Amino acid sequence: MPDNPLDWIDRELAALDERGLRRRLATRTGRQSSRLVLDGRKLVNFGSNDYLGLAADPRLVGAVAEAMAEEGWGSGASPLVTGRGTSHQLLEQRLARFEGTEAALVFSSGFAANSGTVAALVGPGDVVFADRKNHASLLDGCRLSRADVRVYPHADCRQLERLLAKAAGYSRRLIVTDSLVSMDGDLAPLGELAELAEQYACMLMIDEAHGTGVFGATGRGVAEHLGVENRVHVRVGTLSKALGSIGGFVAGSRSLIEWLANRARPYVFSTAGPSAASAAALAALDIIRNEPSRREGLLKRAKTLRRGLAEQGWDVGRSASQIVPVVVGDPDRAVELSAELRRQGFFVPAIRPPTVPNGRSCLRISLTHGHDDRIIAELLMALSIARNG
Numbered sequence: 351m352p353d354n355p356l357d358w359i360d361r362e363l364a365a366l367d368e369r370g371l372r373r374r375l376a377t378r379t380g381r382q383s384s385r386l387v388l389d390g391r392k393l394v395n396f397g398s399n400d401y402l403g404l405a406a407d408p409r410l411v412g413a414v415a416e417a418m419a420e421e422g423w424g425s426g427a428s429p430l431v432t433g434r435g436t437s438h439q440l441l442e443q444r445l446a447r448f449e450g451t452e453a454a455l456v457f458s459s460g461f462a463a464n465s466g467t468v469a470a471l472v473g474p475g476d477v478v479f480a481d482r483k484n485h486a487s488l489l490d491g492c493r494l495s496r497a498d499v500r501v502y503p504h505a506d507c508r509q510l511e512r513l514l515a516k517a518a519g520y521s522r523r524l525i526v527t528d529s530l531v532s533m534d535g536d537l538a539p540l541g542e543l544a545e546l547a548e549q550y551a552c553m554l555m556i557d558e559a560h561g562t563g564v565f566g567a568t569g570r571g572v573a574e575h576l577g578v579e580n581r582v583h584v585r586v587g588t589l590s591k592a593l594g595s596i597g598g599f600v601a602g603s604r605s606l607i608e609w610l611a612n613r614a615r616p617y618v619f620s621t622a623g624p625s626a627a628s629a630a631a632l633a634a635l636d637i638i639r640n641e642p643s644r645r646e647g648l649l650k651r652a653k654t655l656r657r658g659l660a661e662q663g664w665d666v667g668r669s670a671s672q673i674v675p676v677v678v679g680d681p682d683r684a685v686e687l688s689a690e691l692r693r694q695g696f697f698v699p700a701i702r703p704p705t706v707p708n709g710r711s712c713l714r715i716s717l718t719h720g721h722d723d724r725i726i727a728e729l730l731m732a733l734s735i736a737r738n739g
């Protein structure tokens with residue numbers, strides 16, 4: 351019998367097991383909110399990016415039902431062909447108004463928006479400057495673009511400037527960064543990045559996946575919060591986190607959006623998301639406008655949580671947001687702590703390499719709308735028991 355050519359997979363999986371890095375799929379029953387039922391157990395949910403608590407909001411569910419009655423479910427083709435429904439188009443117009451840009455384009459995921467946009471903006475003979483902690487979707491976009499990629503240490507503008515100064519002779523240049531790092535919860539130095547982009551004639555693209563709906567006076571994100579919106583050329587957001595739906599979007603100039611609709615491969619060659627999913631995002635935008643207390647309260651409680659953790663002596667890194675890591679270093683220790691919290695009724699995922707660098711394994715606490723002061727106090731108590739027990 352010849353060997354099965356896929357045998358290597360079992361060997362690799364066993365190696366992951368051995369290093370404690372094998373991931374297992376869990377199943378959620380029912381809706382997810384600040385509480386969830388996971389593999390049959392009821393837990394307080396600190397693992398969700400549903401920051402404003404909208405994913406199961408009846409207003410979103412109602413908007414989807416209504417749109418579905420009109421537009422059905424599947425969209426049947428790429429948005430360029432016949433896949434772009436009424437709600438989809440309305441959402442693009444509303445997003446442009448929300449973001450204060452000329453236009454916006456809705457992709458079927460934030461991942462597709464990021465990877466497709468980077469690869470449409472640069473190509474061979476061009477150069478991208480990318481923060482080391484950029485999301486995988488940005489990194490994939492860089493690779494797919496076949497442009498030269500220069501990676502700078504996280505948020506290190508001095509190193510970035512050094513790389514910029516050495517990169518003469520390229521035709522297009524792009525600086526790309528997350529506005530809020532998904533595992534660490536710190537904000538990118540967008541003002542300094544804009545400064546450098548201007549000085550070195552670069553396009554500046556930011557990924558607001560965790561900023562949209564949460565940061566800024568009107569909820570537009572970290573760029574609004576830091577007052578640099580009109581210095582950022584390409585703004586990406588996701589509809590699947592604070593907006594409680596699914597999909598991603600790019601906001602920017604009319605010509606940028608036209609270019610992406612023609613050249614971003616995940617937009618051109620992939621079926622549009624259900625138009626009814628856009629109806630959910632439209633309902634979410636109304637809520638974001640009418641209920642600013644959701645984002646304000648969230649950031650206030652995040653501060654309370656960070657302070658409480660620091661008082662107990664935990665390392666929360668440079669978090670300045672609703673994403674709060676508890677850095678413990680060793681992956682086994684992170685898994686142990688996560689398991690202990692689970693025994694106490696809290697779901698707090700352990701984050702290990704390759705998602706974070708070696709030695710930086712952590713618990714990632716993701717705070718959402720339903721986590722009131724009492725639940726936060728209970729979590730702090732549980733963590734203190736887990737540490738001493």
Ligand SMILES: *Cc1c(COP(=O)(O)O)cnc(C)c1O
Pocket residue numbers: 459460461462464485487528532557559560588589590591596597598
């Ligand atoms: C989740 C995430 C994305 C991808 O968005 P999806 O809509 O989930 O595909 C992109 N960038 C960052 C930083 C993210 O955390």
